[in-house]
Amino acid sequence: MDYSDYPVKGKYGRYGGSFVPETLVAALSELEMAYARLRGDKEFQQRLSVYLSTFAGRPTPLYYAENLSQKLGGARIYLKREDLAHGGAHKINNTLGQALLAKHMGKTRVIAETGAGQHGVAAAIACAALGLRCEVYMGTEDVERQKLNVFRMELLNATVHPVELGSKTLKDAINEALRDWTANVHTTYYLIGSVVGPHPYPMIVRDFQSVIGREIREQMTRQVGRLPDALVACVGGGSNAIGTFYPFLDDDVAMHGVEAAGAGLATAKHAASLCAGSEGVFHGMLTYLLQDTDGQVQATHSISAGLDYPGVGPEHAFLKHEKRVLFSAVTDTEALEAFLELSRTEGILPALESAHAVAHAVELAPTLDQDDVIVVTLSGRGDKDVDVVGRYVGANI
Amino acid sequence: MSAIAATFRELRRKNEGALIAYVMAGDPAPKHTVKIVDALVAGGADIVELGIPFSDPIADGPTLQRAAVRALEAGTTPRKVFDVARAVKSAHDVPLVVMTYYNIVHQMGVEAFCSAAEQSGVNGVIAPDLPVEEAALYKEAATRYGLDTIFLAAPSTSEARLEKLLNASSGFLYLVSANGVTGARETVQDESIAFIKQTASIIRGRAPLAVGFGLSQPSHVRQVIDNGANAAIVGSRFAEIVEQNLDDSDKMLKMLRQCAHALKRSTRLSGAMEVTD
Numbered sequence: 001m002d003y004s005d006y007p008v009k010g011k012y013g014r015y016g017g018s019f020v021p022e023t024l025v026a027a028l029s030e031l032e033m034a035y036a037r038l039r040g041d042k043e044f045q046q047r048l049s050v051y052l053s054t055f056a057g058r059p060t061p062l063y064y065a066e067n068l069s070q071k072l073g074g075a076r077i078y079l080k081r082e083d084l085a086h087g088g089a090h091k092i093n094n095t096l097g098q099a100l101l102a103k104h105m106g107k108t109r110v111i112a113e114t115g116a117g118q119h120g121v122a123a124a125i126a127c128a129a130l131g132l133r134c135e136v137y138m139g140t141e142d143v144e145r146q147k148l149n150v151f152r153m154e155l156l157n158a159t160v161h162p163v164e165l166g167s168k169t170l171k172d173a174i175n176e177a178l179r180d181w182t183a184n185v186h187t188t189y190y191l192i193g194s195v196v197g198p199h200p201y202p203m204i205v206r207d208f209q210s211v212i213g214r215e216i217r218e219q220m221t222r223q224v225g226r227l228p229d230a231l232v233a234c235v236g237g238g239s240n241a242i243g244t245f246y247p248f249l250d251d252d253v254a255m256h257g258v259e260a261a262g263a264g265l266a267t268a269k270h271a272a273s274l275c276a277g278s279e280g281v282f283h284g285m286l287t288y289l290l291q292d293t294d295g296q297v298q299a300t301h302s303i304s305a306g307l308d309y310p311g312v313g314p315e316h317a318f319l320k321h322e323k324r325v326l327f328s329a330v331t332d333t334e335a336l337e338a339f340l341e342l343s344r345t346e347g348i349l350p351a352l353e354s355a356h357a358v359a360h361a362v363e364l365a366p367t368l369d370q371d372d373v374i375v376v377t378l379s380g381r382g383d384k385d386v387d388v389v390g391r392y393v394g395a396n397i
Numbered sequence: 398m399s400a401i402a403a404t405f406r407e408l409r410r411k412n413e414g415a416l417i418a419y420v421m422a423g424d425p426a427p428k429h430t431v432k433i434v435d436a437l438v439a440g441g442a443d444i445v446e447l448g449i450p451f452s453d454p455i456a457d458g459p460t461l462q463r464a465a466v467r468a469l470e471a472g473t474t475p476r477k478v479f480d481v482a483r484a485v486k487s488a489h490d491v492p493l494v495v496m497t498y499y500n501i502v503h504q505m506g507v508e509a510f511c512s513a514a515e516q517s518g519v520n521g522v523i524a525p526d527l528p529v530e531e532a533a534l535y536k537e538a539a540t541r542y543g544l545d546t547i548f549l550a551a552p553s554t555s556e557a558r559l560e561k562l563l564n565a566s567s568g569f570l571y572l573v574s575a576n577g578v579t580g581a582r583e584t585v586q587d588e589s590i591a592f593i594k595q596t597a598s599i600i601r602g603r604a605p606l607a608v609g610f611g612l613s614q615p616s617h618v619r620q621v622i623d624n625g626a627n628a629a630i631v632g633s634r635f636a637e638i639v640e641q642n643l644d645d646s647d648k649m650l651k652m653l654r655q656c657a658h659a660l661k662r663s664t665r666l667s668g669a670m671e672v673t674d
Contacts, residue, residue, distance in 0.1 A: 019499055019526045021456040022562075023576050026553035165462050171453060178455045183577035185553065281500040281526070282453065294474050295504030296452040 003249035003324055010199030012318035018198040020284045024178070027185045032200040034105045039207065044104065051096050052211065055129060056086040058093075060212075062219035062375070067345045068362075075229065075368035077361055079348070080216055080377045082240060089351065089380030090212060090240045091122035095191060097208030099126035102189035109184070112191045113137045113177040115170030116305030117149025118380065119193030124156035126191075134158040137176045139168035142305070149384075167299050170309055174283055194237025195313035198284030202313050209243025216375055217247055224373055230254040230364065233377040234356040235327065236271065236307035238316045240379035245325060254326070257316060258360040260302035261329035269301035272329040273312045274320050287314045303332035303388060304352035306380070330356040336392045338362060339382060351380035352388065399545050400492040400520045401568035404443055405605040405627060414622035414664035417607055418442035418657060419496065419632030421464035422481050423450060423473025425643055430481045431488065436650040437635065438489050440657025443664075445485065446523070446630065449478045449497035456498075456525045458580025460633040463640065475501055475510075479517040486518030494547065494568070496523040507535050511542040521545030521568045529558075529565045536565055547571050552592045559599060569605040569628060572596055574612065574621070581613035581633045585620045597625030615663040622664055631660055 006012045018028055038044040052058040060081045069077045082090035095112075102110055110132045114120030120136040127134035136153055140162045143150055150160050166172035174197075181190040195202040195209070213231075220228055231248060233241035235257040245255050262270035270276065273288040280289035282297055290298040290310040302308045319325040330338075335352055338359035343349050350358055354377070361376045368374070382389070390397040398406070408415050418437040422430050434445055450468035454461065475497070482493055495514060502510045502524060514522060522544055527535065529548055539546045545568030550559055552575065563570060574589040575582070593608055600606060608621040609630030618629040635653060642649035 017531055018528060019531065020528065021525050021551075021573075022528070022549045023551040023553060023573060025528060025551075025558070026555065165459065166452065166466070175453050175455050179458070179578045182456070185576055279503075281498075281503050283455075284526070286503075289500075291500070291504065293504070295500040296469065297500075 004246065006318065007199060007203055012315045013321060015286050015317040016199055016202060016314035017286050018284060019281045020198045021182060023182045023185060028198055035101060035200055035204055038101060038104055048097055048100055056092045056096060057084060058211065059215045060084050062216060062223060065346050071345060072362060072365040074366035074370065075372035075374045077365055078373060078375045080212060080375055082212060083350065083378045083381035087122045087125050089118050090209060090243065091119050092125065093211050094205050094208045094239060095122040095126035098191045099130045099132055102132060102191065103130055105189065107187065107189035109133045109188045110191050111135050111177050111180050111188055113170065113173035113193060115142055115308060117146045118306055120153050121149055123191050124153045124158035128156050136160050137163050137173040139163045139170065139172050141168035171297065194239040195242050195315060196237045196283055196285060196311060202315055205239050206242045206246055206315060209239050210246045212240065212243040212377060213245060213247035227251055227253055228375045229372040230256060230374045232256045232258065232357045232361045232374060234258045234307060234353050234379060235312060235316060236309050236353065238313035240377050242313060242315055244377045249324065256360055257325050257327045258356045259327060259329040260304060260307035260356060261331040262301040264331055265329055271300035271302040271308050273310060274316060274327045275329045282311045285314045287317045288312050303335060306353040307356065328360060330359040334359045336389060339389055349382035350378050351382050352385045354378045354380055399568060401444060401545050404492050408443060414626065415443040415628035416441055416657065416661045416664050417444045417446055417628050417630040418635060419446040419448060419630060421448040421450060421461060421468050421636055422478040423468035423471055424464040424639055425467050426471040427473055427477050427481060429646065431484045432650055433653060434485045435488065436653040437657045438491050440654040441661025442657050444492045444494060446494045446496050447478060447482055449475050449495055449501055451498040451501055454498060456578055458578040458633065460636050461579050464636040475505060479513050482517040482519050492520045493518060494521040494523060495519050499524045499527040507538045511538045511544055514544055515542035519544065521547050523547045523571060525549055529561050532565060549573050550596065552576060552588060556599060563600060563604055566604055569607045572606055572608045573610045574608050575610060579610050579633055581637065582611035585617050590620065590624050593621055593624045593626050615659045618660050618663040629664065
């Protein structure tokens, strides 16, 4: 069986599944059936593709980062410019797809969770475009840290619900969205932001994000004349990474997933569930988790809010288990240095999430031949992170 | 026959429903839990459910979320909850069920969890986020250790699925009275009553039906028992009493006993049978 054939019965090998309270079982099976119908529906796919091109700005460019490549003196580095998609990140690929799905299912109310606010904003954008009511759960800790994104969501006509409970961050926002969905399952669509959660969510989000990898394939063929030798993407929940990898899973292409090592894997302050976690059941899936010996889910840390999540998509857990994707982790400092490097050499401010992938590519490129090609997915743009970077370099802004 | 089944049989003989009292173990600290259970049993609880706190309780409303936070902050671990269970069983002959999210079971290992439960005198296990499709190993191990496995059915559960849940369940079947999370509600909705009646007519006595989520008052208990439930599960109401009396444990225990007493009184059918069809 090929890697791209998964999930099988909702599982990626032993990972994934659907560990949810009974109330959600019927809703997930309704979602699975609706999606199975629309996945092969030409009209639906056509409609989505029009939104992706005329609204979201796809295809995003594949850019040869010549300055950086020559400086490093190894493989040629290409950047997949998801930072140029509407909203400034790859998140829009998923929110447009799912919002359209919600509409086809006759749901009028959409709920979403957000950490730093990127997915919340992307969900608000898609819902505004499609005329759906949008409510976003966000931990109070994050609301405080990301006031601008809260206001952005409100400008886009979304309602933001602060979540006071638990660690008051992304994981608690997901808990609260799941609770809301349990109570309002008939009217409400839960638009999850990454390849996490119970089946069929990891599959649906992967399918919508796979537009990234499909475009890379076409662009590589056209621009370089062959497939890339290696793909590099950052992994929090893992949606931009799986979107990049999935169309190449059955080809002879190396794949590198890069997690957030925060203050270092030897400390408790990181978010590297695959590199330093263990198997567990969380947010409806069997996957790798950062947890204590009793199974309590741990607080995480990363300088990039988008990677600050104690779990990871189950398909990544499977691809790690199969050794199909190599996972490593990059510290806060390494990511910040990569942010500065890409800004200076290429004129591109990467999101701090994406800077983790850049940092890994900077290590990888010199070890490969000059004929080799690495594609790095720049999942988002870094404008949102300039204050964090400013603090790092000691700038007074 | 399991202790839980025996309790239901005995209550049926007395023409009573069961009061199942849920307590978050370790809230506000592990040393309080045995006394809290004492008070609830003295008030009339027929079966006790001990919650093992989990960091991310997605089926719970704010009241039990806060209870879990207090318990975890007080250092409550699954092992400590089993110690509490052992202490409860040495003081009372009451059937004891543990309820926790599946990661707690998974992390300890299904075999070790069931073994620890059995050794501490626990009679049954509820894991609200473990779907029946994933439960084969758990069911097998629990059965081997003489533990009842209690599954939940919801208003959205199809009839075919209800049969599956019934087959996997022992002790009783847990009916989630309404869509949503745990937590005291003002009233029992008409849809909940319809769900209980309909389920009772499908199950036809093949398993005791215990209704939970949202029940907090004697009138709620009366309503669900009158409409075909064999037990009412109350949890958040007790957690509220604990929360409101954190600095006065005597008052807390007295109120818990009184609350359980009033709820238990409503499970006694006496003339109430006549109004059901």
